[in-house]
Amino acid sequence: MQPRKRQTIGEWIFKASLVLSGGLIVAVLGLMCLTLLTHAWPSIVALKWKFVTTNTWDPITSTFGAEAFVIGTLLTSLLALFISLPFSLSVSIFLGEYAQRGILSEVFKAMINMLAGIPSVIYGFWGLFVLVPWIRTFQIWVGIPPFGIGIFTAALILALMIIPYAAAIGRDVIAMVPNELKEGAYSLGATRMEVLLTIVLPTARSGLFAGTLLSFGRAIGETMAVTMVIGNSNLLPTSIFAPGNTMASVIANEFSEATNAIHVSSLIELALYLFVITAIINIIGKWIIQRTEVSHG
């Protein structure tokens, strides 16, 4: 009788721990949302819409208008997305269609994995010491103020960082396009390019869109590399070569030094927006990808 009783208890404990672990993940997420909201609340109440519609950010006078950071975030992320797209799409097509296996495919996969493995802070460090001087030379050459650092530099580094992520998703959705579809087109005498442009890419369209969306989500929240090369200016950027700040970089710069309660709260409000936006982007993106996986078997 004794061992059976022990087993029943073991069974119960095991099943309970499984449910508890899963529940913990859900609880952490819920709690994160709640904590950010309650700690951002003082700033939300005090500043209302002015928080995102005005652009004076001055902790000394307790003026907090984050418009410049919102614009900085959108500008760097969209620019990065725009720069990265031809590259990530090419790698996706190359790995998903031209070279699904073989040495060349392994080499490119290794490259993508290495790009994905480099820590953010190293991208920022390299950007600051190598890319910034290059950009400065370029800026002198075209005759604009040679900041070096700024929105454009941050976008370049960001582009490099999101390419592996977008390419990994893109490769999967392109490789998932059913062979029968492609063979149907080949049997009508189409060339590989024609099959790609008329069959493969349109079929993988929604998956590629999801990949782009998810990379955008990545870019919005990326912190360290951007913080190191964007110039940390709280003013509204005047051009894409001007220094600026993103929502994430301003948190990284000011949070540990913020003493004023409303300053802390307004930084947390920025974190709350980052959390909500990336959460929505992730849910939509993953949902689209899951749907394509199901429809392609």
Added chain:
Amino acid sequence: MRTGHETWRQCKNNAFHGLIILFSAILFLPLAAIIFHILKNGLHVLSWEFLTALPKPMGESGGGVGNAIAGTLLLIVLSSLIAIPIGIFTGVYLSENTHGKFSHIIHVAVDMLQGTPSIVIGIAAYIWIVKPMGHFSAFSGGVALALMMLPVIIKSTEETLKRIPNTLKEAALALGAPYYRTMLQIIIPTGFQGILTGVLLGIARVSGESAPLLFTAFGNPFLNLNMNKTVQALPLLIFNYATSPYEDWQAYAWGSSCLLLIFILSLTLLTKAIRPQ
């Protein structure tokens, strides 16, 4: 006329293929540049003293980053201790309950957690742990990193266990084994390699993170292995030293980058080697 058209189509086809390869291959340039600069500036900094000694005060030469290496290892241990059991158990739950409503909610939560910016996770850990305790600590950094590790471990555990044939579980249950022993002694060990892959990938992911440590582990110029106190970490040190105006410190940052990159790449290679086919 007809053949001319065919040749033109073929040309376009080849040009397109070339363009795809060209755009893909261009990415080797920045990768090579990053690796080149890190090796060029960092490799000669690496020495026994660099790996073991503590940083010297400003103006004195020598010293090393022993505190950051120890700190990074401490943070990895702390976050692994938290994330591995919870991650594996959640993965087991998801692989066992594929269609339930609760599983669906957990899936969404895991996806959200994976997409949450690391700086936001840092803020959450700050509010949850640093604020009530009244001081920065290695423990709060470990919690922040654990949150970043969890999705990786959960997903690889779930995928691995889903691939194990159901008959293995049936065979154990048919021997009269209770469910928990079947899972703990047969199913989880069978998926060990896949789960380990996930754990190593999780470690590789967090060992380069600095944003979640800014307001938690905070950094510390001295050697510390007490999880209740602040601790230095390699990525934090790179950030602080890289943005400093002193050339000695910048050299340390290059050396640390080199070390961190070698560590992460070897972890990734190890993952490749043990990944089940």
Added chain:
Amino acid sequence: MNPDILTIEHLNFWIADQHIVKDLSLSFPENTITAIMGPSGCGKTTMLRCINRMHELIENTRVEGKIKLSGENIFKLNAMALRRRIGMVFQRPNPFPTMSIYNNVLAGYILNGISLSRKEKDQIVQEALTQAALWDEVKEGLHRKGTFLSGGQQQRLCIARALAMKPKILLLDEPTSALDPKATAHIESLLMELKDTVTVIMVTHNIAQASRISNQTAFMYLGELIEHGTTERMFTVPKDKRTEEYLSGKFG
């Protein structure tokens, strides 16, 4: 014939609202081989799984009727205790990949937390492997992984794993369908020897196999037991037309 060790009385089984097994009654004499035949989807595997209550692993099922093991209703027993008394062998060989051959044989004890002395273990392993006609082939490498064996050897290891628990009944679900003819012959002769100590209930697709080794044959069709009897009678003078057609290879 021997007295019955297992009796199924009016067994009904549903998955959701699908009626899979319909009012089935059948008894199994001790130390004999019963072959259960029928076209795929006739409910024979489901019926077999009810005997050691493996059907409970599937959600949304309902069972009615009684199955008596030596007079006890199995649905009143503890499921795990019941499964320890009834061995089961599956379609595909499934030795535990993380365990050595030695531990695979002892898996039933290990997984139930039953501690044994070194001597007891050695004895159980040797006995079970000998019974499963595998001892001579593996005795030199007992601590190698079971997955390195050939398919036929793996299946015999799975039989040894079941026999190690000293069951009174051995359930086999198409045990040779994944094996080559030579390995199949080996398993068949092994089963003939085993019936001196255990009662064998085997689901099979292979008509020739049933005729070669079973004492009793039962024929199921669309969830119903059409007829059963000694194998000799079933193959020579089947009463039902459907049995005759199936056994002569006209369908299925």
